[in-house]
Structures are given as structure tokens and as C-alpha cells.
Amino acid sequence: MRGVVSYKTLLIILVLFTATGTALASKPTAHGQLSSDLFTDSTKCAQCHAIIHNQWEGTMHYNAYEDPFYQKEFMVASNDTAGIVDIFCSRCHTPIGVVSGEIPPKDGSQLSDIARQGVQCDFCHVISDSNGTGNAPFVVSPGNTKWGPFDNSKSAYHGSEYLELYTNSEYCGMCHDVIHPINGLVIDDTYTVWKEGAYAKEGVMCQDCHMTPGITKFEANPGRAGSSAQKREHISTHDIVGGNAFVTKILGEEKYSKMAVERLEKAATLNIDAPEIAQRGDNVSVNISITNSGAGHKIPTGVSEIRQMWLAVSVKDRNGKEVYNTGQIDDSGTIVNARKVYNTILGDAQEQPTLSFWLAESVLEDNRIPPKGTVSEKHTFKIPADVAYPLALEATLKYRSAPQDTIDHLFGDNVYEVPVINMTRASSSIYENEGEAMATPSTPGIAALGSITLFLCAAYCISRRKI
Template sequence: MKSPGLLSLIITTLFAGLIVFTGAAAPSEPGDFTSDQFSKSGICSNCHGSSFGEWDGSMHSNADSDFFYQATLQEYGVAAEAQGLSPDFCSRCHTPIGVVSAEIPPLDGSHLSEVSKEGVQCDFCHSVAESEGIGNAPFVLEPGDVKWGNRPDTESASHETEAHEFYNESAYCGMCHNIYHPVNNLTLGATYTEWEESPYAEEGVNCQACHMTPGIIGFEENPGKAASTGPEREHVYTHHFVGANAFVTDVMGENRHEKRAIEYLQHAAELEVNAPDSTGPGESVEVEIKITNVGAGHKIPTGVTEDREMWLELTVNDSEGRELYHSGALDSAGKIDSGATIYHTVFADSGGKPTVKLWEAESILSDNRIGPKGSVVEKHSFVMPENASNPISTKAVLHYRSAPQEHIDKLFGEGAYNVPVIDMATYPEEEKTSTPGFGITGAIIALSLRITLRRRKK
């Protein structure tokens, strides 16, 4: 991954002497504004057609309409009412205009205006004048004729413009991409902090370099116009804001964003496998698989990872195709076998029991996710059967899915949705596919991964 380099240096220099991130104002609160003070995103498309087209259908545009989020939100709403929790805790990031316009609560969305239903939309993002910190959306809004952005030389016939260096900083993303429990302050998600403590932050590679450029890994220039009437520019940030969500985007028919999410996943990790070609009957066979986070500037997986799952499936066969060892398989209900290591965060409730309900979380039982440029090694072993024939073959696949099938079945009913299982990396290298019965509908041409293969002969 490379940083924006010269472009970033030029922008930083141009911002010298402009408005700074002072944190002098209080975060915007419910009732500070009315929703009619914000413009619907369709208006922005008149001049910013490319940016609007990229945003349209993204997880930002569907932040409030996301069916998985809505189901979880309604569960939270019941708990919030019973336990006196803040009703707008989740909504502040998912429908920020709805919150500051006091259209939330109720959490069923019955009072939301059309502009509030647009989720994380154009006028909200470009009305952020500053932030009061990181996490739980401490944004300070100034809606109106002035639109905020990252260019000091912008001119528009439609509105006034102001430049703020904050728009070029990962801290802008950190407003919502760190999440803390509203009562006990437990860290529930820390994508920003994971980046901040990573080698990428030290190298000056920010969130925007990966999630707002055409490249899958790292900064890639995107020449063009930010507005139809604007000048040609060396680089225009894209507005897909893609992460790893190929589940919701698939169900909602947002195939452009689904495909790009899969591409991100398939460039996040590498596998190195150390396994014998042959061994004698009754001997122990040792297989080592090294999983390295090579493409993400944060941990994999990231976000609120109580539900997200990444795991390794390992299969060893003899020369006649007989299965000698298998770990990480899914059963007919879509459950991962109990012997596999699942990379995610496990939260505990007040009684110390695991929970996927974030509002119940009071501690972290475990967190074995893989940090940026970090690696873990899984070791597997089995005894070579007497009737097995050499040579033996080893296949390893690193899988990812947005949630356990069991959880989705509980929320929506069995058979309502199949959670796609994405092949992030494979050994030996092959075309990435989804698991039959739980996979992505439609044909997807997978991009190839760089996989380093090492075999130990015996």
C-alpha cells in the first residue's frame, strides 16, 4: 500500500493557515436543527453526478434502511426503553439528520423525514464543521448555504464553500467508526483506533486513501472533475465507501457495492502453508498455516465484530481423494464446526455469558482478530491412517461472513436470508467462490490473490 505522497503534501501545505480542528463547539444535539435545513442528495447530483452515483446504493446511503441494522435496532429499542438507555445511540451514526432534527425517537422511523431516511448522506457529511473527538458521532454541524470540503480553491455557483483540513484526516471517519457503550464506555468497535495504532498511520496512509479511491489496496489517483462545472483535477476522491459488507448489499440488490466488497475481502489476507507431501502410516502429520493481514489498515475483521466471522477451513486428502482431516466446515444449518478458530470479538454480559447484543456487553471475553500487517499461525495435526496412500494434498481456505447463519435465522426466521460466505484467500490459489447453499447469488469473477506457498517435503 502506498500513500498519496506528493498530492497529500500539496493539500496539507495549501491548508496551512486555514480553519483548524479546535474542538471549540459542543456536538450537535437533538432539536438543534430541523430536517428541512438539509438538502436531499438528489439535488447534489445536478452538479456532482459521479459522486452521487458512487454513493447511491452504498452502505452509507443505506445506513438507516439496512434491514439487518433495523432488526437489531428494534431489539435495542426494547432494551433501551426498559433500561433507560439513550434512544438515539445507534441512530446518531445511521440517521444523523433524524437525530439532530429530533425525529428519533421513535426508533421505528415513523417520524423520519425523507432526507433523514437517506442515512449518511451528502449534505450531512458536507455540513460537518468540526468534531469534538473520536467515537459515538461527536460531530458539530453547520447546515446552510456553506458546504464544507477539502479544497481551498473550490468555487460554486450553487452554494458557498469552506475548506477544512479535517476532511483529509482519518479522524473524520473516526467520528462514527469507533463505538463505545453509552453507559459503561466499553469499546464495542474501534476501526479508527486500530488504524491509528497501525504502520499505515505512521506512514501517512489515511482511511480515505483506501476507501475513497478507485484502488482496492492503497491510494490510486482518480483524475477528473469533482463537479460538472469544475476544473479538471489530478485526483477526485470517490464516494463508494466500500467495506466488507457483501451480505446486505447482495440482499438489497446493490450489486456494484457487493462486488467491490468482495474484491476488498479478497485482497485483505495472504496464506502461507507448510505441509508434508507424504508420510508413513501411523505417523503424525503436522500442518501450519500462516494468515497475514496484508491489505487492511485495521484489524480483520473490523467494526462491531461480535457477529462478523473469519475462519480457516483446512482439508487434507490422500492420493485417492479420501479425506484424512477436515477442520472449519459448515454443517447443513450453516454452523461452523466447533474445532475451528473463529476470528472475532466475544463480548460478555453482566453475568459473564457471551452475547451478540452490544447493549448487554460489559466486558470482552476474547478478541483474536489480526492487526494490520500482523500474522497468526494455526497448527493442525492428525495421524496418517494405515490405508492412506501418498502423496497427500492440502487445501486451505480463509472464509468470511457478516454474521452467523444461526443469528440471521433467529432474527428473520429460518430460510429468510442465506449469509454469503466469501473466500478471502485459498491454498492452492484458485478462483474465489461462495459456499453452496450459503453463497452469493449470481456469477462473480474473483480477482486473484498473491499467495505465498511453501511446502515441506518429508
């Protein structure tokens, strides 16, 4: 079996799991786990926290366990590793299932309804401590006390306690940093990149972008956390999205799919450095810069070995004749001739690229763009003799959650089409001579200003005649 792990490695994994520090409540089961009955169903939370519950319901946190892509990948990973990663993966996708001992078995046949609720209300708010970041080192204390970001909350239903952890990125970093449990290879560095970057130095937390109405910056959300709670200047929103417009769409969660697209559209900017004048027969070089202007982590992030971000560049003449084209998607869903695909390339034991992070032992390449970082691509093409000027150059930064052939392999051909998102665009024009270039579309702005001036002069003269 591919990737089967030794018994010695199994013991290492078990030690790692034991060290994660899950707190036992006062009513453990006979096997030492927490009973899932100790956790409150999210529908009860909705009775007082209807707005927040409505925001959360339908997100990827809500669907963390039911996510069909995760389910497929999880089964492959389990088979490849003889079940070693079952608890490791489940710890973030069904945390109640793990702390209650309902996982394993891997097929979820022993999971309670509440464990299937993914990253749900009561689980998040009974986290009473953390043993660090990465691989979900949360400490949970289910019961009547709920923890949160306010130091003066009062509730008639449950106790409320302030915990600074809820106001910091370290809360998110518990699951949004993933380290290979066998060899220590960093698989997901979302939190670490933030911590080492400019946003952390400026005091911008994950919550400031992902739990406010603003997309790339903090925006206050006045309101109440519950129906009888006091009004506050800001209540964190719980419709937390990243860039996953694929799974949300196939689950019918259109609201969150659209929000993911909107977030992707705000993540980056493009700049084109191209000559304004070029002649037929010339070899033209164009530099296109991509800046990560809106994300506090690298783009893309998460399971970045399967994420794909790339530039599609086209040049057409006035009649639509194609002069240059690269980075388009063919009929099979393959990216054609892109200069670079921006993601992480993981290597297996033979140092061959792999999309299976559980089999990874090295990072062969990291082509992602860091926060506030810029990368450039050079594109060169020859202008044919029969073109009609001007030439229109367009660059589009594209993104998709996974390669189409990966999804076809997991689900079958033609079951799901992975949406390709246009993150941002930039365009430029190339002219044959300087006279054409001076009469660019920007010129009418000057002409319009002249027309307005003439109109005002005429109106002034007419008014003078009436005096």
C-alpha cells in the same frame, strides 16, 4: 425486561448526548433542534455531482438507515434498554433524523424522506467541526456553505470552504469508533486501531484505501468533483465499501456486494508450513499462518462480535478420499470444528458471551488479527494405511458478516442465507517418497525450459545449414 437501565443511567446518557456538540443553525425548531428542511436532498446534489452521487447511491452509507439488519438489531436493542440507545444508535445511521429531533420515536414514523437517506451528501458536507472521535461527535452547520478537502473550490450554486478534517482519518473516526455510552467499553475500535498502528505512522489515511480505485493502497483518480469544476489529479471516490457482502446483496446492491468480496479477497494472505514427505501411519503436523496484509485495522472489524473469520482445512488423497477436514459449514449453517473463529467475544453482566453489544460489560476475548500482524494455527492428522499419494492439503480463509442462526433468529428460518466468502487460499502436497516430491508440479517449469533450449538449438542448426 432484560437489560433495562436505571433512571440514574438515563440521566448519564442524556448528559453524554448533550455533550456531543451538535451545532444549531440559525433556524432551530421550537424544541431547539435543527429542521430537516435545512438539509439539501441528495437528488439536487446529483445535478452537478452526478458521478459522485452515482457512486454513493447503493452503498452502506446510503443504506445506513434502511439496512434491514440494523433495523432488526436496533429494535431489539431499544427493547432491551427501554429506549436508552435509540438516539445513540441513530446518530450514525440517520444523523439528520437525530439532529432534527425526528428520532425518537424509534419506529421512524416521524422521519422525513431526507432523514431516511442515511449518511447522505449534504449531511457529510455541512460538518463544520468535530469534538473528537467516537460516538459521532460531529458539529453540523447546514446552509449554503459546504465543506470539503479542497482549498480552491468554486461553485455557482453554493459556497465552498476547505476543512482539514476531510483529509484525515479523524473524519471517519467520528462514527467508526463506538464506545458503550454507559460503561465506556469500546465496541468498535476501527479508528483507534488504525491510529495506533503502522499505517497511521506511515501517513496512510482511511481515505487512501476506501476512497480510491485501489483496494489496499492509494490509487489516483483524476477527474472533476462536479460538472463545472476544475480537473484535479485526484477526486475521492464515494463508492465506499468494507466487507459487507451480505446486506448489500439482500438489498439488491450487487455492485457493492461484489466490491465487498473483492476487498475481502485482498485483506489477508496464507502460508502453509507442512512436511513434503510423510509415510502411512505418520502423525503429521501442519502450521498455517494468516497475515493481515491489506487492512489498516484489525480483521474483522466493525461490530466484530458478530463477524466470523476462520480457517477451513482439508486433506484429501489422490482419489479424493478425505483424510482431514475442519472448519466446514454444516446444513444448519454452523461452523464445524474450526480451530478458532477470529472475532471479538463480548461478555454481559454475568460474564457470559453475548452478541448484544448494548448489554456488554467486558471483552472476554479479542481474537482478531491486527494490521500487518500474523497468527498461526497448528493442525495435526494421521495418514491412513490405505491412502493413495500424493495428499492434497488446502487451507481457505473464510468470512461471513454474521452467524446464520443470528440471522434466522432475527428474520426467520430460511429467509436469508449469509454468504460465506473465501478470502484467500493456499495449498500444499505431501508425498510418500523423495522421488515423488522432486517430480512436483513445479518441475515442468524446468522441463519446459529444457524444451525451449532444445528448440532454440535445433532452430540454430537449421539456420546454419541454410547459410
